[in-house]
Amino acid sequence: MSLAYGRQYLAIPGPSVVPDRVLAAMHRPSPNIYEGALIDMVATLWPDLKALACTRQHVALYIGNGHAGWEAANANVFSRGDHALALITGRFGEGWAMSAEALGVRTERLDFGRAAPVDLDRVADALTADRTHRLRAVMVTHVDTASTARNDIAGLRRVLDDLKHPALLMVDSIAALGCDVMRMDDWGVDVLVGASQKGLMLPPGLAFLWFSDKARAAGRGNDLRSPYWNWEPRAFADGFYQHFCGTAPTHHLFGLREALTMLLHEEGLENVWARHAALAGAVWAAGEAWGNQGAFRLNIADPDARGHAVTAMRLSGDDGTRLRRWCEHEAGVTLGIGLGMAEPGTPAADAFFRLAHMGHVNAHMVLGALAAMDAGMEALKIERGAGALAAAAAAIAQYTPRAA
Numbered sequence: 001m002s003l004a005y006g007r008q009y010l011a012i013p014g015p016s017v018v019p020d021r022v023l024a025a026m027h028r029p030s031p032n033i034y035e036g037a038l039i040d041m042v043a044t045l046w047p048d049l050k051a052l053a054c055t056r057q058h059v060a061l062y063i064g065n066g067h068a069g070w071e072a073a074n075a076n077v078f079s080r081g082d083h084a085l086a087l088i089t090g091r092f093g094e095g096w097a098m099s100a101e102a103l104g105v106r107t108e109r110l111d112f113g114r115a116a117p118v119d120l121d122r123v124a125d126a127l128t129a130d131r132t133h134r135l136r137a138v139m140v141t142h143v144d145t146a147s148t149a150r151n152d153i154a155g156l157r158r159v160l161d162d163l164k165h166p167a168l169l170m171v172d173s174i175a176a177l178g179c180d181v182m183r184m185d186d187w188g189v190d191v192l193v194g195a196s197q198k199g200l201m202l203p204p205g206l207a208f209l210w211f212s213d214k215a216r217a218a219g220r221g222n223d224l225r226s227p228y229w230n231w232e233p234r235a236f237a238d239g240f241y242q243h244f245c246g247t248a249p250t251h252h253l254f255g256l257r258e259a260l261t262m263l264l265h266e267e268g269l270e271n272v273w274a275r276h277a278a279l280a281g282a283v284w285a286a287g288e289a290w291g292n293q294g295a296f297r298l299n300i301a302d303p304d305a306r307g308h309a310v311t312a313m314r315l316s317g318d319d320g321t322r323l324r325r326w327c328e329h330e331a332g333v334t335l336g337i338g339l340g341m342a343e344p345g346t347p348a349a350d351a352f353f354r355l356a357h358m359g360h361v362n363a364h365m366v367l368g369a370l371a372a373m374d375a376g377m378e379a380l381k382i383e384r385g386a387g388a389l390a391a392a393a394a395a396i397a398q399y400t401p402r403a404a
């Protein structure tokens with residue numbers, strides 16, 4: 001017996017919910033890749049992609065997932081033997097550092113644990129110690145999807161500028177883009193990595209690199225750049241074919257057109273950010289109430305350091321896994337697994353789980369997911385604080401939409 005029949009909500013932090021409109025836009029016969037509608041449509045994507053990242057600088061698009069985006073960023077910036085500083089607040093920061101290291105970049109790591117954002121003072125100390133400016137880049141996740149810690153990107157730029165350190169600021173915003181505020185140019189981001197399957201509401205398969213004039217100049221002549229990853233032809237194509245180094249990802253591009261129309265031209269980016277902040281606020285309100293009794297905790301204690309796209313949580317023992325299974329099989333909502341969160345001194349891996357609230361998600365979906373979690377904890381006799389659903393509803397009720 002199950003109450004899961006009906007529309008499923010895949011609430012894992014990527015791939016995210018794909019709007020029916022995006023699916024419909026992709027459902028078409030293969031287009032001609034030499035002339036016609038595809039070429040005309042793709043010309044409209046570049047300004048919108050720049051608007052999405054709040055940049056007037058450059059963007060390159062790759063057929064690939066987030067790991068491809070990491071490798072593309074590394075390949076355009078570094079040479080073998082270069083030094084970089086990787087700021088690690090969860091599994092994804094570590095993943096990017098490993099990807100650079102595997103290419104021969106000497107990656108110094110600053111690890112801030114699994115439940116806290118980057119500490120700017122420690123970054124300042126590391127940069128101050130680098131008197132010869134050996135570090136070519138600071139690499140950081142905007143929101144680490146494992147811990148769901150959100151880092152202060154503008155603050156990192158201030159630290160670099162205050163110390164007059166020339167390192168590039170490289171940011172993985174794969175989970176956060178289109179959910180959390182990102183102002184690439186205002187915040188002085190030099191390289192920004194994104195992917196299609198999170199806030200951008202598409203299937204996995206596209207990776208994006210936005211890059212500054214400074215990054216473009218700094219990377220010139222580097223020895224890790226191979227023809228496929230080279231961002232120059234992709235961003236400054238002389239002819240359609242060069243944008244993709246081969247056949248364009250035709251159907252993804254039509255889906256992307258629809259997604260960008262929804263985000264930028266219908267809802268509006270500021271409203272998209274506000275919606276994610278409000279939905280995250282409802283999740284945290286419920287989480288704070290559950291945490292008043294028993295083992296339930298939001299992984300990141302400081303609300304200012306929590307991402308707006310996904311929230312990591314924990315119970316104790318294997319209750320995280322039990323609750324995930326209950327929600328999926330009995331209520332039709334699939335929560336994300338905990339990723340690399342268990343450490344000495346923390347509960348076991350099966351205590352952790354995540355609720356994604358990224359992309360094509362609205363108030364009833366988030367309230368429904370929270371209610372399913374509450375029902376699951378009741379059914380599984382997991383002790384928790386009272387009043388979580390009322391607190392989430394109150395958070396939603398307080399939301400004042402902005403003018404479009």
Ligand SMILES: *Cc1c(COP(=O)(O)O)cnc(C)c1O
Nearest residue numbers: 014065066067092143145174175
């Ligand atoms: C999802 C994600 C990645 C990895 O993306 P893949 O498509 O799985 O390669 C990297 N960084 C962050 C922050 C992510 O959320």
